[in-house]
Each structure stands twice: as structure tokens, then as C-alpha cells.
Amino acid sequence: MAVSTGRAPAAGESARGRSRRHDSPGRLRRALSAHWYAWAMIAPVVVVMLVLIGWPLARGVYLSLTDATEANMGRTIGVNVIPSTYEFVGLDNYLQILTSSVFWDKVLWTVTWTVVCVGLHYGIGLGLAVMLNRKLRLRSVYRVLLILPWAVPAFVAAFIWRYLYNSDYGVINGFLKIAGLSGVGWLDDPVTAKIAVIAVNVWIGVPFMMVAMLGGLQSIPAELYEAAEVDGASPWQRFKAITLPGLRQVSTTVVLLGTIWTFNMFPIIFLVTRGGPGSETEILVTYAFREAFTGIRNYSGSAAWGVIILAMLVVLAIGYRRTLRSQGGPW
Secondary structure (H helix, E strand, C coil), X not given: CCCCCCCCCCHHHHHHHHHHHHHCCCHHHHHXXXXXXXXXXXXXXXXXXXXXXXXXXXXXXXXHCECCCCCCCCEEECCEEECCCCCECCCHHHHHHXXXXXXXXXXXXXXXXXXXXXXXXXXXXXXXXXXXXXXXXXXXXXXXXXXXXXXXXHHHHHHHHHHHCCCCCCHHHHHHHHCCCCCCXXXXXXXXXXXXXXXXXXXXXXXXXXXXXXXXXXXXXXXXXXXXXXXXXXXXXXXXXXXXXXXXXXXXXXXXXXXXXXXXXXXXXXXXXXCCCCCCCCCHHHHHHHHHHCCCCCXXXXXXXXXXXXXXXXXXXXXXXXXXXXXXCCC
């Protein structure tokens, strides 16, 4: 018969062990006590973000699940308080949007607008960065002139370009008439209007790409180029084997940021063409604005458009990040 040699814990010892387990602080409590200063520093930022971002986002998601419009929203007129009468409708707004031809037309144009603009941003910005990375006379002057479009506020640039595109007294048509050519109604035709807004956005966005690419180029060791040149590599081979891999981390970041910014580039579309002619140049975000602030204001529909846009960008960012990680990127 087996004989147990272990000593059973006394009742007092068992109670003390349970007490120590309950008294020991949890992981969150230990983190708060060890890093209380850091938590105190970020607390105001968290509160501000919750107020400025969290609450409007939650309110927008809730409105997207209702039938709220200008007609049934509560309001105060003088001393009279009119209560809200909108009702919860679930996913009806999303189904109506996703099954409409308008949504898919806007998605197609928004994706085209984003891909073309970001591609031109990156290509032109990289070309200018490579040029400015070399020893040139008056290189500092060129850098200042090329970065000026980025320093100009977007709404100011939009008004300037709207004047340049004016059919009657615009500067561009003025030059065409001097050259003996007829003027073009840049903002009156869907094709030329789309080309016009793309040109404006490229003019604004190229400096950011150029500065980012220039910083990345200056971080690549010059010894790599010298060694490749000694080995007989051509300029294109050096660019393909050294420059592009050396810019991979910078490129992935700026392309993602540029895609998000361009996807939501409201001021250029709204201020240059106002979505016209008709609604041909409207992207998703400007159409969502139109739903909320023109005609009978459809707040629930506009909120649903906004939630769909947010979901598309989140999916894009997650997919982009996973692609980079599968390729060994830093993300």
C-alpha cells in the first residue's frame, strides 16, 4: 500500500496563499503603477480623440442604421422643441447603396482617380528626387520652387486652378488663343473635367512624394553606387538594383498615405468642379457630402456612405499591410 509522505497544508497556510493570490496586482494594475507617468501624458490625447473622433464615428454608425433626414430630425425653433421622429431601419441604407448603380459608378471613378493620381505622384516625385539628389547649380532654388505647391493650402490651389481653367478668361485658354488654337471648355466636358482635377491633384501631391523620396535617397550609402559602378553596372542597373530596393520602406509608407489622402481628397473635387459637369467628377466622399447637405438632407444615407468609405479604406490598409509583411516588409 502506497504511503503518502507529503504534508497536507494547514488551514492557515491555505488561507494565506489565497490571500496572496488575491492581493497580487493584475497585469493592467502593474502596468499602471509602473508607467503611471506615461499613462498620464497620453490620457489627454486619448480623451480628445474619443471626443473628436470616437463620438462622431459612433454617432455616424448609429445614424446609418436609421432613416434620419432633415424632415424627421429634432430641432429647436425659438422656444419650440421639435423631437426627432426617425426610426431604426437596420441595414436598409447599406443595401440600398450597395445595390445602386450610382455607388458602383462612383467606386469605379474613385479607384481610377486614386490609382492615376498616386501613380503620377510617385513616378514624378521619384524622378524629381533623383534629379535633385545630384549635384546641380542652384539646387536649393529648385527644391524651394518644387516644394511650393505643397505649401499652398489646398483650397487656395483649387481656386487658382479653377480660374486657370475658366473657359472665357482663363489663362490656359488665353495661351491657346495666342497660339491660334480654339479654347477648351475644361470644366464643361466630363473627360476634360476629369483630366483637369487629376492635373490639379498631381500638382499638389508631387512635392510630398519628392521630399519623401529625396530623404530616402540620401539615406542610401554612396559606397553601394561606387561599388556597382566599378563592377560595370549601367545607370539603369544601379537604379533597379540599389535605388528601388533602398527606397522600399519609404515607398510603402508614402504610397499608403498617398492612397488614403487621394481617396478622400474632398477640396480639389468640390472646389474645382463641384462634382460637375452633373456628377461626373464626384468621388465617394463628395457624393456623401452631397447627400447630407443638398436638397432634402439625407443624414442616414450620408452616414452609411461614410461608413462604407471607412470600411473600404480599412480593408485596403489591412490588405496592403499583409502584402508587405508577406514580402518581408517592415510592417
